[in-house]
Amino acid sequence: MNHTVTITINGVKHTREVEPRTLLASFIRDHVGLTGTNVGCDTSQCGACTVHVDGQAVKSCTVLAVQADGSSVTTIEGMAQGGKLHAVQQAFWDQHGLQCGYCTPGMIMSISYMLKQNPNASEEEIRHGLEGNICRCTGYQNIVKAALQAREALSN
Amino acid sequence: MSKLVGQSIKRKEDPRFVQGKGSYVANLNIAGMAHLALKRSPHAHAKIVSIDTSKAAALPGVIAVFTGQDLIDGGCGKLPCGWNVPNIKVPTRWAIQPVGDKVRHVGDTIAAVVAESRYIAQDALDLIEVEYEVLPASLGAKATVTSGIVIHDDLPDNTSYPWAIGDLPAAEAGLSAADHVVELKDLINTRLIANAMEPRAAAAQWSEMTEEMTLWTTSQNPHPIRLLLSAFTLGIPEHKLRVISPDVGGGFGSKIFHYPEEIITPWIARKLNRPVKWVATRSEASMTDSQGRDHVSTIKVGVKNDGTITAIHISTHADQGAYLSTFAPLIPTALYLTLMTGLYKVPGVYGEVWGTITNTTPVDAYRGAGRPEACYALERAIDVAARKINMDPIALRRKNFIPANEFPYQTPVALQYDSGDYHKLFDKLEEISDYNGLVAKRDAARAAGKLAGIGVVGAIEASGPAPSKVAGALGGAVGFWESAVMRVHPSGKVSLMTGSHSHGQGHETAFAQVVADELGIGVNDVDIVHGDTAKIPFGMGSYGSRSLNVGGSAIVKAGEKVRNKMLKIAAHQLEASESDLVYDRENGRVYVKGAPSKSKAFGELAFAAYTAHNLPDGLEPGMEEQSFYDPANFTFPNSAHIAYVEVDKDTGEVNLQKYYAVDDVGNVVNPMIVEGQIVGGIVQGIGQALYEHGAYDADGQPQTLTFMDYAMPKAQFFPRFEVARTVTPSPHNPLGVKGAGEMGTIAATPAVANAVMDAIAPLGVEHIELPLTPQRIWKAINKI
Ligand code: FES
Ligand code: FES
Numbered sequence: 001m002n003h004t005v006t007i008t009i010n011g012v013k014h015t016r017e018v019e020p021r022t023l024l025a026s027f028i029r030d031h032v033g034l035t036g037t038n039v040g041c042d043t044s045q046c047g048a049c050t051v052h053v054d055g056q057a058v059k060s061c062t063v064l065a066v067q068a069d070g071s072s073v074t075t076i077e078g079m080a081q082g083g084k085l086h087a088v089q090q091a092f093w094d095q096h097g098l099q100c101g102y103c104t105p106g107m108i109m110s111i112s113y114m115l116k117q118n119p120n121a122s123e124e125e126i127r128h129g130l131e132g133n134i135c136r137c138t139g140y141q142n143i144v145k146a147a148l149q150a151r152e153a154l155s156n
Numbered sequence: 157m158s159k160l161v162g163q164s165i166k167r168k169e170d171p172r173f174v175q176g177k178g179s180y181v182a183n184l185n186i187a188g189m190a191h192l193a194l195k196r197s198p199h200a201h202a203k204i205v206s207i208d209t210s211k212a213a214a215l216p217g218v219i220a221v222f223t224g225q226d227l228i229d230g231g232c233g234k235l236p237c238g239w240n241v242p243n244i245k246v247p248t249r250w251a252i253q254p255v256g257d258k259v260r261h262v263g264d265t266i267a268a269v270v271a272e273s274r275y276i277a278q279d280a281l282d283l284i285e286v287e288y289e290v291l292p293a294s295l296g297a298k299a300t301v302t303s304g305i306v307i308h309d310d311l312p313d314n315t316s317y318p319w320a321i322g323d324l325p326a327a328e329a330g331l332s333a334a335d336h337v338v339e340l341k342d343l344i345n346t347r348l349i350a351n352a353m354e355p356r357a358a359a360a361q362w363s364e365m366t367e368e369m370t371l372w373t374t375s376q377n378p379h380p381i382r383l384l385l386s387a388f389t390l391g392i393p394e395h396k397l398r399v400i401s402p403d404v405g406g407g408f409g410s411k412i413f414h415y416p417e418e419i420i421t422p423w424i425a426r427k428l429n430r431p432v433k434w435v436a437t438r439s440e441a442s443m444t445d446s447q448g449r450d451h452v453s454t455i456k457v458g459v460k461n462d463g464t465i466t467a468i469h470i471s472t473h474a475d476q477g478a479y480l481s482t483f484a485p486l487i488p489t490a491l492y493l494t495l496m497t498g499l500y501k502v503p504g505v506y507g508e509v510w511g512t513i514t515n516t517t518p519v520d521a522y523r524g525a526g527r528p529e530a531c532y533a534l535e536r537a538i539d540v541a542a543r544k545i546n547m548d549p550i551a552l553r554r555k556n557f558i559p560a561n562e563f564p565y566q567t568p569v570a571l572q573y574d575s576g577d578y579h580k581l582f583d584k585l586e587e588i589s590d591y592n593g594l595v596a597k598r599d600a601a602r603a604a605g606k607l608a609g610i611g612v613v614g615a616i617e618a619s620g621p622a623p624s625k626v627a628g629a630l631g632g633a634v635g636f637w638e639s640a641v642m643r644v645h646p647s648g649k650v651s652l653m654t655g656s657h658s659h660g661q662g663h664e665t666a667f668a669q670v671v672a673d674e675l676g677i678g679v680n681d682v683d684i685v686h687g688d689t690a691k692i693p694f695g696m697g698s699y700g701s702r703s704l705n706v707g708g709s710a711i712v713k714a715g716e717k718v719r720n721k722m723l724k725i726a727a728h729q730l731e732a733s734e735s736d737l738v739y740d741r742e743n744g745r746v747y748v749k750g751a752p753s754k755s756k757a758f759g760e761l762a763f764a765a766y767t768a769h770n771l772p773d774g775l776e777p778g779m780e781e782q783s784f785y786d787p788a789n790f791t792f793p794n795s796a797h798i799a800y801v802e803v804d805k806d807t808g809e810v811n812l813q814k815y816y817a818v819d820d821v822g823n824v825v826n827p828m829i830v831e832g833q834i835v836g837g838i839v840q841g842i843g844q845a846l847y848e849h850g851a852y853d854a855d856g857q858p859q860t861l862t863f864m865d866y867a868m869p870k871a872q873f874f875p876r877f878e879v880a881r882t883v884t885p886s887p888h889n890p891l892g893v894k895g896a897g898e899m900g901t902i903a904a905t906p907a908v909a910n911a912v913m914d915a916i917a918p919l920g921v922e923h924i925e926l927p928l929t930p931q932r933i934w935k936a937i938n939k940i
């Protein structure tokens with residue numbers, strides 16, 4: 001039996017009929033067609049799929065679309081505002097925080113949430129905060145630098 | 157305009173990636189698209205007695221189910237091996253194993269389901285009934301030779317090929333002349349899984365009207381894939397087959413090879429006349445992506461009391477998995493034993509290898525590919541030797557360096573190193589790491605009762621494969637040149653079509669820097685086009701740290717041709733002789749020597765080439781030049797790394813506190829990108845040293861199919877890396893560049909392993925196999 005699910009994504013309401021087992025990641029990617037949210041694993045380890053659900057960072061491969069019914073979701077596509085990159089996006093660009101770019105949307109969503117929770121996060125805290133996000137390309141160094149740049153930018 | 161080459165220009169591709177606008181294959185959604193899922197073998201070794209697909213086919217939403225015989229009957233050929241060393245036996249491999257044949261590793265493919273949704277296709281897999289006759293698995297790079305279990309009938313000893321290089325009598329003489337012979341017996345180089353963050357995917361669309369196929373695939377090299385599909389596996393002719401590798405989310409070698417899904421997906425798309433998409437799950441990727449390394453080696457190194465290395469002798473069994481992946485035999489032969497002398501002058505060298513077959517996922521290139529295996533064995537053995545003769549590990553290495561004035565240097569194992577200055581490299585390493593201070597820190601930590609260690613490594617790579625003639629002589633089925641087409645548009649903007657492929661390396665920026673400097677235009681006036689066989693000339697793709705050495709050189713050559721044509725047009729229009737003209741690469745214009753105001757701008761000349769109103773007689777209109785560049789040699793980047801660790805006595809846990817790296821990758825186009833490559837590589841190398849292991853149990857069941865079990869390096873495991881460079885340009889390519897993609901990985905594994913061994917050496921432990929997990933270390937130091 002399909003369920004009717006309504007989720008507001010980046011400010012736009014989307015209503016779809018979905019199977020109850022449909023993952024939020026699949027709702028966003030396949031049903032709504034916003035493909036910036038990537039899927040890198042099956043087991044909730046890699047964080048490529050991270051989005052914000054009602055302001056909380058969530059791995060969208062681990063949540064069912066029906067659980068997110070009625071919620072408000074921000075994906076990577078919703079981060080830049082008025083043609084201006086979000087401070088974390090800008091920092092990733094400035095610091096060469098990405099190579100292949102596959103982990104990047106999830107990284108940006110995790111770090112922007114982390115810095116909201118802890119605006120003074122230290123390098124150590126940032127590294128630990130990224131425990132749930134895997135990058136195979138960068139060795140993390142420039143991701144950490146990007147987070148530090150964004151921390152400064154956001155505190156000003 | 158100042159020169160762009162050498163500047164850390166921010167990447168042009170990043171605005172799309174940071175906004176989630178990457179065009180990965182899995183993102184494709186074509187109207188009418190069906191979804192493909194593949195039934196994978198749960199057994200490492202079994203005969204396929206029968207398959208019943210009727211229940212799966214009856215599931216609502218399922219469009220069709222196919223088995224191996226369907227594909228064979230439908231014209232699909234065997235997967236070929238693209239590197240055939242002498243006397244090789246290539247076992248048969250089908251895209252889908254047919255009934256009556258066998259499955260030979262967990263993940264081998266036995267059926268394909270196409271359905272209206274991915275979820276339904278997955279459901280249907282469970283309804284396929286397969287009767288297996290389960291057979292015992294033959295495992296272990298070396299043990300498989302004598303297991304008595306035959307995996308392929310034509311390979312009774314599970315050995316595909318032997319290969320050897322060097323001078324055995326000289327190596328034996330060198331070992332006898334040594335004061336000490338260090339031996340590491342059955343040294344293991346771990347099985348690894350590349351785990352690019354984007355799982356492999358393929359999508360295909362058939363046009364019935366034009367009989368043209370488009371295949372999107374997560375490949376590092378779309379043209380070779382098209383060639384293999386046309387000539388061997390799918391049979392659609394090359395001019396009717398378009399292969400697109402759009403944005404690809406990391407490769408590290410694993411996306412070089414021709415995979416069964418690249419056959420199955422388009423075959424079904426044509427059969428059903430519907431677009432079809434397949435996307436691997438992570439665990440599917442972990443059981444079907446070609447894996448890396450997996451050697452068992454015995455290495456002997458002879459040293460004199462003064463530190464002189466007299467000989468290297470190595471015997472290796474290289475596990476190639478159940479079938480030969482596309483380039484599998486290249487890795488443990490010409491990319492491995494030829495690097496066995498490292499940075500050193502060694503009189504007696506001999507290496508031999510057997511490529512063996514086991515009931516595991518195929519093994520092929522993984523970042524470094526052969527070179528990390530050579531470096532790890534050699535640098536571990538040298539470290540043991542240094543301890544044995546009680547010599548500083550850097551001093552021992554320095555004692556044996558090939559001197560800077562002896563380049564080009566012909567090694568005794570076939571290669572000719574192009575250039576290098578290894579003393580300078582280590583001078584820089586000692587400087588940035590404050591080596592003496594680091595030794596004092598270690599000694600003080602030891603005095604305070606801690607287990608502290610320093611690990612040093614000197615590493616070499618042969619990057620930028622390779623002169624095509626040499627490749628052919630060594631068994632390559634293809635050449636290793638690279639192509640570029642430089643299309644100057646009438647308005648003076650440039651599209652540069654390259655045969656190289658970027659899957660994270662930043663070609664859209666670094667290549668644009670090269671183009672811009674060749675022509676004297678802005679970096680934003682250039683667009684780099686890659687990854688689509690309909691748009692680019694035939695190209696060999698990216699692997700082996702070859703893009704800038706080989707692909708970049710093709711760009712330079714094409715640029716020369718464009719400049720020459722522009723000089724001809726300018727000479728005609730300025731009424732000057734060509735020899736009196738200067739192409740001003742700073743400002744993008746041509747002027748008359750001594751009369752700089754008499755000039756034509758780049759844009760004017762481009763436009764003139766297309767209006768063709770006023771061209772010299774006999775000159776063709778248009779401004780588009782191409783180059784196919786065949787490298788004269790490999791390039792030989794080299795590095796010196798040092799790691800400082802402390803090991804927790806109670807838990808065996810390694811705390812990596814400091815890491816310094818000096819790399820000589822020749823000239824550098826974009827230092828920011830190079831540093832990113834080095835650091836990323838280092839973390840992958842440390843991953844092998846401390847965490848990663850693609851493990852199989854005694855039945856051949858893979859134990860690490862998810863990130864819960866396969867330990868991927870995480871941000872919190874690492875300190876900040878301090879990296880520096882020395883520069884010895886390569887003399888044989890026009891940019892003077894060397895490969896930068898793999899040095900970090902090659903050097904980091906032995907650097908960290910040596911550091912851990914140094915830390916626990918005082919407890920009498922000489923060697924532990926990788927990965928150096930707390931449990932392994934704890935057991936070793938507690939002699940359990
Ligand atoms: S895809 Fe969600 S955590 Fe990996
Ligand atoms: S940039 Fe490729 S996985 Fe992070």
